[in-house]
Amino acid sequence: MPAELFMPFVMVLVAALLPLQLLPAMIWAERKVSAFIQDRTGPNRADILGIRLGGVIHSIADVVKLIAKEDMTPSKVNSFYYSLGPFLALFISLIPFSIIPLADTLKIGGAAIPLRAVTLDVGILFILAITSFHVYAVVFAGWASNNSFSLLGGLRSAAQMVSYELGLGLSLVGMIMVAQTLDLNEIVRQQGGTIFGILPAWNVFLQPLGFLIFVVSIFAETNRNPFDLPEGESEIIGFHVEYSSMRFAFFFMGEYIAIIGGSAVVATLFLGGWQVPFFDTEMLRENAMLAARIAFGSTAALCVLLSIILMAYDKKLQALYTDKRRFEARVLLGIVVTLGAGAVGGLLFLPTLSSLGEQIVTAIVQNTFLVGKILLFCFFFIWVRWTLPRFRYDQLMNLGWKTLIPLALLNIFLTGVALVLFDRGA
């Protein structure tokens, strides 16, 4: 079967599964990073047969809890909008992934296969349009819950998201002027190469002001601290105060997927997307063998290191406990050793790559870098949340209207001047 027929299906699947796979990791990271910042241990109790994986299993316990809880619908709510809210929250936050280019376009037998679910020329506009839909989820939930606190949360959210959308859009204009395209893959491709030979030619270096405004607006759009006023759990408890069980979980998941999606957009537009710094696609394809060897080799080294740590941990446990904690250490050790052996095997018996193989290895490497950038930015989200207090409503509006929008306009002006001076506009 020709690749261009089945690849879109594969890519839709990948685009849907990537955020859903990152979600538990994100929730786990939120808990563990916040614990680290706050001098605590974080979750480390929930286990399956003694396997805790440092708290990862806790997420499974959460899922079980949320599914098993009673799904309550308060009386006198508008049940259609009440149900629509959580659905929209999750659904809309998943959409942006469909147009994020996951790696450079494959070329199989003369046909170009883009590695994204939907190929759109107007990628940036699509993202802006979709994120502005997010406000409906919150407003529906807040209004339909028939609760004053929810209503306040919904109102705050509506005002906040609408205000910051302007900043979000305007901050991108400068970048679009430089890139001369709205197509995301093209924007990423332009971010290859270097500036002055030392910096990767990422938009964050070309458009620092635009990047700053965009990041602040993304924080506001995803309702994250310091912009978490719609939730504001110590003030108005939030727009989802009346929701329980999986409906609440949909908001919860929607929030985190929106964060991952926001990070993906930031990574794509400003941090070079799938670009590997200093290595463009051609170079990677030429050195695919080397890249594969490095990948296998570093995995093997990591496994050796991990198994040494685990063996020391096991020895320490032997002296202290005789319970299932020791079992956990042994199981983990087994997994790590198997993985390490696989990596060593891969390193030893690596066949010479065909042209397709080289392209696939390149795509994997590029995608790994993209996911790495997304995760780094997610970490930034978490870091900010546990460091900053929350804005007041009017201060938030002032920042949006009186600071960010003028700055964004200034950025457009400066970009225009620069383009004329360096004669790139023509």
Next chain:
Amino acid sequence: MSTSDRIGRFLREMGEALEAEHNPYGEKSFRVAPEQIRPVLEKLRRDYGFDLLLDITAIDKIELGKAGEPRFDVIYNLRPHDTGDRIRLKTSVPESDPALPSVQDLWKTANWCERETWDQYGIRFKGHPNLKRILNHKDFVGHPLRKDYDIKKQQWLSEADDLMDEMEKKRKRTSDALSKETLFVNLGPSHPAFHGAIRILAELDGETIRNSVSEIGYLHRGFEKSAEKGTYTHVIPYTDRLNYLSSVSNNVAYCMQVEHMLDVEVPRRTQVIRVILSELARIMDHMVCIGAALVDLGALTNFWFLFNEREKIYDVIEALCGARLTHCYIRIGGLAHDLHDGFEAGVRALLQSIPETMTDVQNLVGRNRIFLDRVIGVGVISKEDAISYGFTGPCLRACGIPHDLRKDEPYYGYEEYDWDVVIGENGDTYDRLWVRFEEVNQSVRIIEQALSSMPGGPVNVDDKRITLPPKDAVHGNIEALMNHFMLIMNGVAPPAGDSYRAVEAPNGELGFLIVSDGSPKPYKIKVRPPCFMIFSAFDEMIEGGMVQDAIATLGSLNVVAGELDR
């Protein structure tokens, strides 16, 4: 005007209206005829500078056996805000028509104090705009602190007060208010920012609070009624539960007052230990206040930094007395037992780590624009209003009034330690929080000096009437056994009369007014809880601000429901 002058002149001018009352404790107490009470109070307030109304309460004299006298005495407890020069006025109120003129226009704090007196004793105050129950439920029948109200009587009350009667009064103040469409929101009693159970009914115009009415009493458990049922020693565990964030301070305030009535002074070593524990309690109290306030502002990490440190302090105190929250370590005439060996080392380690923690937290928020914008100029209260509302402690000092009972009316040798009174400037939320930050550092200084000057010797007074004999003597000879028995069954019995003394608790002036009838049971105990007076100003402080300002303001006031509702 020096203090003695003040009272001397007052006596000369108002001589006819006053009748000096014999007080066995040498405190200034005068009896005034009911029709004279308002003019006298007005003069005291306007001409003599008694601008701090500490408390209003009543005594039900029905069991004092004075036939023919009116049943109730109403007590006004006053002092100027800048000295510890106290005066008490008493006036008699008959049971048939228990009514007095209200003074809520002279002192704003009288509003709630009079409501409480009405609630607990059924004494009406004519001219009070809103004389309804405050601690007890609105449908409660009877007045619980009257001696003929049975402590075991239970009432089933389920209907919540909608508070709209008070709200409608407030809304009518401005004529255009009624025409606007507004939203009524109940903040509390179960709300994440209202630590404990406090309820605010707020009228919102958008996010702005136009009017607000508060309801307290959800945690009212009848401390004062319970205290009348046991011996003086039985009250100590109850006091733990007033301000449970700093329970040692309550212990100390109560025991110091009873010791004062018994006319004994605890040994120097005990005084120093009490100072150290009180200052540790102050540090913990301020930590909770700051941490909780910052959580309400959305800065959660500070909370953990502060609570980790607080847990370390609790570890030291747990090693000392076995309890973490409600210590019950202080006894009348001394302490439950002497310090253990590791105490000094433990406290010295704390003295190292507490300033580090405070610096960490200050670094996180001190120059953070979001934090500063949220707290500067928010919840401002003027000096005059603060005094009129009966503010004491950090909240008063944040307004720029350098008054601290540890300096003005020193006890336990506070005058010997080298430390500074911390004051703010504007009386806003920032000042209140920052005064607390700095007071922690001052407390560290005090503890350092106290620890270095710790003398040896016994911890309990050498008085058989007060201190339990050693256990081996109890097991060994009949005299000690009888002594032990008598002390446990009866305990101490101060001479008949009433007395009030106060300490500087973390929240402000914490005093106990104790009325003794000469028996081993207190006839009446009235606590002056600092945050009751402070919280009465809350509605006025938040009106016109936004919901988020109200939350920030509440956090900085450190209202502890255990003490507020008693």
